[in-house]
Amino acid sequence: MQPPRDYNLEPVYQNSRESTVPRTRAVSIKEENRKSATLQSVIAVQVVLCLLLCGITFAVYKTSETRFASLKQAYSALFSRDMEKDELQATFRRVSDFVFKPPSLTETADTAKNEETQAVTDTDTQSEMYDGAGGEDLLYADEITSFSPFTVTGKFTVPVQYKRVTSNFGYRENPVTEKFGFHSGIDLAAPEGTPIYAAYAGAVAETGCSAARGNYIVLNHGNGVRTVYCHCSAVFAQTGANLKSGEVIAAVGATGQATGPHLHFEIWLGDTRCNPAWILGIYADNGTGR
Numbered sequence: 526m527q528p529p530r531d532y533n534l535e536p537v538y539q540n541s542r543e544s545t546v547p548r549t550r551a552v553s554i555k556e557e558n559r560k561s562a563t564l565q566s567v568i569a570v571q572v573v574l575c576l577l578l579c580g581i582t583f584a585v586y587k588t589s590e591t592r593f594a595s596l597k598q599a600y601s602a603l604f605s606r607d608m609e610k611d612e613l614q615a616t617f618r619r620v621s622d623f624v625f626k627p628p629s630l631t632e633t634a635d636t637a638k639n640e641e642t643q644a645v646t647d648t649d650t651q652s653e654m655y656d657g658a659g660g661e662d663l664l665y666a667d668e669i670t671s672f673s674p675f676t677v678t679g680k681f682t683v684p685v686q687y688k689r690v691t692s693n694f695g696y697r698e699n700p701v702t703e704k705f706g707f708h709s710g711i712d713l714a715a716p717e718g719t720p721i722y723a724a725y726a727g728a729v730a731e732t733g734c735s736a737a738r739g740n741y742i743v744l745n746h747g748n749g750v751r752t753v754y755c756h757c758s759a760v761f762a763q764t765g766a767n768l769k770s771g772e773v774i775a776a777v778g779a780t781g782q783a784t785g786p787h788l789h790f791e792i793w794l795g796d797t798r799c800n801p802a803w804i805l806g807i808y809a810d811n812g813t814g815r
Contacts, residue, residue, distance in 0.1 A: 655688040655714040657785030660755060661737035662699050662706025670694075670709060670798045677750055677792075681804060682722045682771040684754065685788045687713035690807060694800040701782050709798045710753065710791035711805070717758060717786040719777040723768045724752045724792070724804070732760050738789070739781025742774055755789035756781050 663670070672695070691700075692712035698705055727746035734740050740757040758778025762768060779786045792801050 655716075655785075656691060657714045657756075657779055657783055657787030658691040658700045658712045659779075659781065659783035659787070660692075660699075660708065660710065660712065660789045661782060662697070662702075662704070663709055664706060666696075666707035666709070669796060670707060671794075672800050674803050675794060675799055677725065677746075677804060679725050679746070680770040682724055683805065684724050684752070684790050685713055685715050685719055685721050685777060687715045687719075687788065689714050691787060693807075694802060700784050710755075710789050711801045711807070712787045712789050714785065714787040715777045717777060717779070719786075720773045721754055721757060721775040721777060721788055723762075723770055723772050723774050724790075725750070726770045727752075727768060729762045729764050729766045729768065729774070732762070732764055735781060737782045739783065740775070740778065741781075744768065744774070749793075749795040751793040753789075753791035753793070755791075756783045756787060758786070 690711060691714045692708055694708060694711050696705065697708045699708075723744055725744070725746040727744045727750075729742060730745040730751065731743040732741070738755040740760050741753065741755040742757065742760050742762060744752050744754075746752065754775055756778055757775040758780065760775045762772075762774040768774065777786050777788055790801050792799050792804065
C-alpha cells in the first residue's frame with residue numbers, strides 16, 4: 526500500500542486569503558464611490574434650492590415692496606427666537622403660502638394703489654414744506670459774478686441743515702417776480718426757525734432788513750471774503766461781534782421777497798459774487814446735499 530498523501534493545507538489557506546483581498550478592496554472602492562455620488566447629489570440639491578429661494582425673494586422684492594417687507598418680517602420672526610414645533614410648522618406654512626400662493630387681483634390692485642398714493646402724498650408734502658425760494662436778482666452779471674472753482678482756507682460749517690436746493694446760482698426766472706435775471710446766491714429750503722450758522726470764523730459786518738432780502742446778516746471773514754445770509758426770521762448776532770465757525774447767527778424764515786422758508790446764501794471774494802456750490806459740495810441742479 527502507498528503511504529497516505531501529505532496534503533499541505535497551508536498553501537491553500539494562504540492562497541485563499543490572498544484571493545479575498547482584492548474583493549475587499551473592490552467593495553470598499555464601490556462604497557466610496559456611492560458615498561461620493563450621494564454627497565454630490567445633496568450639494569447639487571442645496572445649490573438649486575438656494576438659487577430658487579434667491580430668485581423667489583428677488584421676484585417678490587421687484588413685484589411689491591409691501592409683500593417683501595412682510596416676507597422679511599416673517600423671516601426675522603422665524604430665526605429671532607426659539608419656537609415650539611406647532612408654531613414652527615405654522616410659520617413655515619404662512620411663508621410657503623405667502624411665496625407660492627399668488628395674490629388675488631383685488632389684493633394686487635389695492636396694494637399698488639396704496640403704494641402709489643403714499644408716494645404721491647410724500648412728494649406733495651415735501652414740495653409743500655420745502656419749496657421756499659426768492660430774493661432779488663441781478664440784471665447784468667458779466668463782471669461781478671463767477672462760476673469758477675475756488676477754495677477758502679479755514680474751518681467751514683454748512684450754514685444750515687437744509688432739505689433741498691430750490692434755486693441755484695445763475696440765470697433763472699425769479700419765483701416771485703417771474704422776471705428773468707441772475708441769482709447771485711443759492712437758496713436752501715429748510716423748516717421755519719432752523720438755526721443758521723456762521724460758515725467761517727469772522728466778524729458781523731452788517732445786519733438789516735430790506736424789501737427783497739428780508740432780515741439779513743453779513744459776515745466779514747478777512748482777506749476780502751464775505752458771506753451773506755438772507756430771509757431770516759430772526760437775527761441773533763450783533764454788529765461787530767466776533768464769531769467762530771459754526772456759531773448760531775440767525776434762524777431760517779421767509780421774510781422779504783420769498784415763497785417760503787429758506788436761506789439765501791452768498792459768498793463774496795472781493796467784489797465778485799461766487800458760486801456757493803463749490804464750498805457746499807453741490808454740483809447737481811436742484812439736488813440735495815450737505
